[in-house]
Amino acid sequence: KFKRPYITLKWAESEDxxxxxxxxxxxxxxxxxxxxxxxxxxxxxxxxEEQSILVGVQTxxxxxxxxxxxxxxGKSPIRIIVDPNLRIPHNARVLNTDSKSIIISSSKKxxxxxxxIKNDFNHEDSLxxxxxxxxxxxxxxxxxRKTLQYFIDNNYWDCIKVFKTNKKLNQGTPRPDFxxxxxxxxxxxxxxxxxxxKN
Numbered sequence: 001k002f003k004r005p006y007i008t009l010k011w012a013e014s015e016d017x018x019x020x021x022x023x024x025x026x027x028x029x030x031x032x033x034x035x036x037x038x039x040x041x042x043x044x045x046x047x048x049e050e051q052s053i054l055v056g057v058q059t060x061x062x063x064x065x066x067x068x069x070x071x072x073x074g075k076s077p078i079r080i081i082v083d084p085n086l087r088i089p090h091n092a093r094v095l096n097t098d099s100k101s102i103i104i105s106s107s108k109k110x111x112x113x114x115x116x117i118k119n120d121f122n123h124e125d126s127l128x129x130x131x132x133x134x135x136x137x138x139x140x141x142x143x144x145r146k147t148l149q150y151f152i153d154n155n156y157w158d159c160i161k162v163f164k165t166n167k168k169l170n171q172g173t174p175r176p177d178f179x180x181x182x183x184x185x186x187x188x189x190x191x192x193x194x195x196x197x198k199n
Contacts, residue, residue: 004128006138007156008050009148010043011176012163012191018172019145023062035163039191041072046161048074050140052102052131056147057083060092067142068098078102080131080139082147084121086111104130124154148176157198164192 012034013019021032033040047053047069055067060081068076076099081088086107088094094101095114103116104127110116119130127150131139141151151157162180185192 004125004132004156005051005136006158007151008046008138008140008159008161009151009157009176010046010140010142010161011148012039012043012165013175014165014167014169014172016168016170017175018169019175020062021169021172034165034167034169035191036165036189038188039163039165039193042188042193043163044069044072045074046140047077048072050077050138052078052080052136052139054080054082054131054139054141054147055143057081057087058146059142059144060088060094062144064089064093066093066096066098070098077140078136080104080136082127082143083107084119086116102134125156128156145173145176152176152178159198160194160196162194163188164194166190 011019014034053067059065067079079094079099079101081094081101081103083103084106086105086109088103090111101114103111103114104119105116106120117130119126121127141148160178164185180194183194183196185194
């Protein structure tokens with residue numbers, strides 16, 4: 001109907017509104033899990049239910065994630081990295097063989113063994129078209145603020161899942177600009193889980 005995959009946006013945020021700490025040499029390549037163990041396991045389960053997972057290249061540079069469902073039994077999703085200038089480190093863990101990886105880029109450069117899809121990003125829906133043209137029916141977006149905000153601002157989402165934790169960071173990367181105050185949530189331990197679905 002919409003000529004695009006079913007899109008789920010997912011993030012965890014601190015009590016004071018941050019999705020991650022400020023990155024420096026000491027914590028580069030390390031992932032700070034804001035949510036609790038039960039929420040973390042549920043996040044891994046969600047990955048097994050989606051055909052693909054998408055992040056921006058800055059998430060790869062900052063956190064070096066695997067983007068697999070290694071903590072929950074099931075198939076890992078196809079990993080999509082949005083990387084216009086092909087800045088991804090060649091030793092990034094997301095380029096391993098645990099699951100298929102696809103890079104969407106405007107660069108003419110290539111990476112051995114990795115599919116690089118050409119995209120000039122000249123229109124707001126060009127990224128969505130690139131994903132859809134790969135035959136991908138569903139994607140969970142776990143990127144940083146810039147990536148998540150792109151999907152929110154362009155109304156490219158069907159479901160939003162947010163873990164609101166009781167941890168405080170005091171500074172860091174601000175959460176996406178999306179007001180959760182008018183929505184209900186359920187408790188997972190000490191985390192609040194918001195699940196929003198478009199009508």
